[in-house]
Amino acid sequence: MTEKKLLSGAKEITSKIKIRLLERGMSQVELADLIGVGPQQLNRAIHADMSPKSVRIRKKIYTVLNIND
Structure with a gap:
């Protein structure tokens, strides 16, 4: 169950950025x-x-793209 949640969260991050x-x-x-x-x-x-x-890179991405983490 935990791995599924982790994978789901990773896909959500990727989707938001893209x-x-x-x-x-x-x-x-x-x-x-x-x-x-x-x-x-x-x-x-x-x-x-x-x-x-x-x-650290994701934090910069969130700032540049105005994404709330």
Whole structure:
């Protein structure tokens, strides 16, 4: 049961970020450049990687895209 909740939460995070990018007409590469990380690092963070670095990147993403975490 816990794994299902974790997977559901990860999908929700990914969806929120992708929707906000589409709304702003912004690509992941543009977002990566804006917050100063590589595209691969950004992609891992968007797909809910739980490493400390990805968590920090997600916080920057939330700020730039105005997403409440």
